[in-house]
Amino acid sequence: MSIQVRQLSKHYGKQKAVDSISFDANPGQILGFLGPNGAGKSTTMQILTSYLKPDTGTALVCGYDTQSQSLEVRRRIGYLPENTPLYIDMYVKEFLSFVAESYGMSDVSKRVQDTIELVGLQMEQHKKIHMLSKGYQQRVGLAQAIIHEPEVLILDEPTSGLDPNQLAEIRELIRKLGRDKTVILSTHIMQEVEAICDNLIIINKGQIVANSSIVELKKQHQTDSLEEIFRKLTA
Template identity: 55%
Template sequence: MGIIIKDLTKKYGDQLALNKVSFSIDQGEVVGLLGPNGAGKSTLMKSITNAINPDSGEILVNNSSVRENPIETKKQIGFLQENNPLYMEMFVKEYLQFVMNIHGLKKERVEEVIKMVGLTPERHKKIHQLSKGYKQRVGLAQSILSNPEILILDEPTNGLDPNQILEIRDLIREISKDKTIILSTHIMQEVEALCSRVILLNKGEIVADQPIEEFKGQYKSLEEAFQALTK
């Protein structure tokens, strides 16, 4: 159970975004997906969620093929995109009810998730009225609303101030207790705080895949490992 990727390849015209990428993530693992801009991280995450179709290769989510069973596998995944697309003119609770209706969930789940992510004081505000930190909470709320087994989080603390970063990080840590998580971020402290393993992409290929403790044994820091492996 978990995620299995086999020989995943994707091209955009002449640009090779992913080149026969293979790895597996066990159920309950929290994995940091690292790499410089243009390394193929977003293409990989969108392929797992079936937002885009790879040219070749196979993706299994809990032993089910993403290509052959797209609806079944999507139901098992929550996705927070980097730009956190939200309907800004909707009220917080209204938006989450909208997402709930898409998933066919019971309305009680909305109240449960609002409380879980600390949105109770803001629940009757329009999303455009929220601070960026609270907007990220709304994005996280929609990603966990269906209680998915797998969470894919793309730059969840991007643009937040230090206090907001710590709040969102604590929230992710709480959520991760019973989920498989892929966390893509450029903040190395975030990876060290939340992840047990790192997959490092560069130019569409995996250049490292190992537990964080092994990185620490080979390099002074994750920053040094990142620089050495992605020059």
């Protein structure tokens, strides 16, 4: 298993942002991670990426502990946060070269060019990032997450700001990446979940209220509407 979470908790004062959650995620699987605002999604993802320390419990990525072996975790994980931190005064190609070099990659130039082609930034690679639309900036964020060919991808709202054509292209890219990587995808858009995800976790008030395949979840609740299931479980 690429990700193993056991009894993970994180408190902010008296508020339980994450409350003793446990789950697994496997290679070749795209896991939808859903919940209302403030449910604990971002906190969980930040713990998995070693940005936050849990109060209790453990999280392993590719067998490495996110706290005691954080450097090994970061080598194996690609992270696209909701608000991607980009150096907007750098050129696209320059920025991606900087990211690749920070991972100590050997053939930086080839890897940068391959990644630019993969995410569809050929026409934008010689522009400064601040000149790009939100959708193309999102592609740059996705490029920096995958440039080091990580085993695990954690994507927070990866299709935000994309037009319908870009949306279809990025969906297909995520599906392609999910064939041999472990992907956790967080979004509020149920159509995205339907189009991309295999399995689904719904978290509410820091606790997991659903963890199954989409097919099983629909069967269990006797409806084809994920939106209806989501509202029922998070009301």
